[in-house]
Every structure is written in structure tokens, then in C-alpha cells.
Amino acid sequence: MKAVVCKAHSRLAVEEVAKPQPGAGQVLLKVRACGICGSDLHALEYGFAETGGIGSRYALSSVGNIMGHEFCGEVAEVGAGVDAFQPGDRVTSLPMLNCGQCEVCRAGNPTQCRTFRVIGSADTPGAYAEYVRCAAFNLLRLPASINFRQGALIEPLSVALGGVNRGRLRPDTPCLVMGAGPIGLGVLMWLRVKGIRTVVVSEPSASRAELARRVGPSAVVNPREHNPADALAQIAGSPPAVVFECVGAKGTLAQAASYAAVSGQVVVIGYCMVPDEINPHECINKNLTIDFSAGYTRADFETTIDALANGRLDAELMITDVVSLDEVPAMFERLHQPNGPAKVMIEMP
Secondary structure: OEEEEEEEOOEEEEEEOOOOOOOOOEEEEEEEEEEEOHHHHHHHHOOEEOOOOOOOOOOOEEOOOOOOOEEEEEEEEEOOOOOOOOOOOEEEEOOEEOOOOOHHHHOOOHHHOOOOEEOOOEOOOOOOEOEEEEEHHHEEEOOOOOOHHHHHHHHHHHHHHHHHHHOOOOOOOOEEEEOOOHHHHHHHHHHHHOOOOOEEEEOOOHHHHHHHHHHOOOEEEOOOOOOHHHHHHHHHOOOOOEEEEOOOOOOHHHHHHHHOOOOOEEEEOOOOOOOOOOOHHHHHHHOOEEEEOOOOOHHHHHHHHHHHHOOOOOHHHHEEEEEOHHHHHHHHHHHOOOOOOOEEEEEOO
16 A cells, blocks of 8 residues: 655655554554644654654654554454444544553543554554554544545544643633644634634734634734733733643743733643743742643544534634645645645545
8 A cells, every 4th residue: 555654754755565454353444534733743853763663752753654643534444353333434533542441441531541552653553544554442433424624633623622621611711822723723613612702813824823813713913923912801801811822832831821811721732842941930920720631532532523513613724735645745844834734634535
């Protein structure tokens, strides 16, 4: 099968590789769409293991691996013991390998499983390929009203939902969303679904700011020109009670803390790969709460599927580019440039 393979630090290549086979309790999906995630760019730049395999505890990718964890497709083959699915079923999957039997797995929190591994990271092949292998118990069916592009957005939308669910929110809570990339846009969409109307988005990129305006916040502010907390205070009468940090760059956590109101909350969803600093004195004086949000639950996936099926999320507006597998290496180069695309979708026939 054709796949995009990690060859070395910051280098990808399209190659023919062996088609995986489903084992007991597994299914093989024919990938129809897969999103490119910012964490995949981070994986090649910061979390890459040059020696193959996992390489180190913190490796996010390695030589010979295939990335891609935001995917959906059709069941192509089923392994032994799989009765709930059959070839042709349209599905997405929680992109992970976990035991499915322990207490946290049964409770719907697979990211806490001791055997947890993300599909597409380290040495676990992902969906930048024509086929990907998944655990059958992690599959979720796609309603007929959800197309494959939407299906591949379920994972990042669930990341955003997991962060929003950590926020201390009421209908009148003034919120600041830092970053209008796919996760920031997802947070903005979920805030609207939950009835939060006083929201300012902080985004320096003109193209991403325009995408945010299409979702409908109270205002979009360029943080290089204006203080977004001041802009929110002018609208709501107070600084942000909840700041959603969706950038994941060095310095943005300290910025988020400076923006938040006294007794406010910072929810960190952005994936920063380097050590960062905050000023504890400022945080203590403000009595701030800082929450880090990692991943999602199966219930988040189910909620996202329901919202897409019922038209409560217009998520496709975040897709700015659609590419084939052959175009992925060049797209990674483009994504490293300033003012690059928002969500890039890989489609396969």
C-alpha cells in the first residue's frame, strides 16, 4: 500500500509498504480522510527518535513510522472475534491502542490505560496511508449525514470539547480563546453550542482570524496590535474568566495567565514541546486555576458525532486545503511557514 513514511528528522517520503493485517479483535480500515495535526509537525521537529522504534519515552515519531491519528474510513477486513463490524461499514476510531478491559478503559477513559499508545505515534503505524489497523472496540459508526471530511474532524473536535468541558462555564462567562487554528476554532464552535456568547479570539494571522469571524465570536483581536483581555473587558465589563490556550508555543502560557481575571481559569490545550515559564507570583496573587487538558473520552467522540450529524457544528469551514498522499511531504514544508493553512485534509479515493 502507499503511505507517507517518516525517514529522518523533519523529512517524510511517500513509499510502498506492506499492508497491515488485522489480528484478533482488530479491524483494517481503508482510510478515506485523515487530517494533518499540528502535533505531527511537532513530532518531526521535537519528538523524533532517530534510532527507530520508540527510541525514548518522549518520542512522538520514529524512523519508518507512519503518522496520522485524525482519520475515518470504511472497514476493509475484520480479525478473529470481531462480530460488530463488517466490510463496508463507515466508521471513525479513537486513535489508540489500549487494553479495553481495565477499569479506566471500561469507564470510557482509554488515555489513562497503562497500555495506551496513540496510533500514528512512536512505532504505531497511523493513517497517512491507504489502510490503518485499529482495535474494534474503539470504532464508532458514522451516520449517513456525516461525510468523510467531517468524519476526520471528529478527533480534533473532541480534543476541543475535552478542553471546553474543563472550563468553569456559565452562559454569561466571558471567555478568551488564544489561537484560531483547528483546536481554537473547535473550542469557539463548542462554546457557541454550549450557549457562551461573550468570546474574544486572539489570532495574529489574518486568514485564521477570518475563519474565526465566520464562527461568530464577539470580536477577533490581533494580539500584536491590541491586548485581547482589554478588548474582552470593553465588551463584557471584566477580563476573561476563562482563557483557553490553544497555541502551544513558548510564552503563550504566561500570556494566558496575564490575560485571566482574578480568580480566573486557564485551560491549556495547546501542545507546547519545549520547557516554558510562568510567574508564580502573578498566578498566586490572582488566585488562578491552571488546568491542562489531554485528549478526550469516548463520550466526547459520541457527543461530537451527534453534533455533526445534527448540524450543530459547521466544522468543515476550518478545512483550508485538501491534498493527496503524494502531496503530504510538500504540505508539511508549507505548514512550517508563517500564515500557513488551518486544517489540511488528506483524502484517498
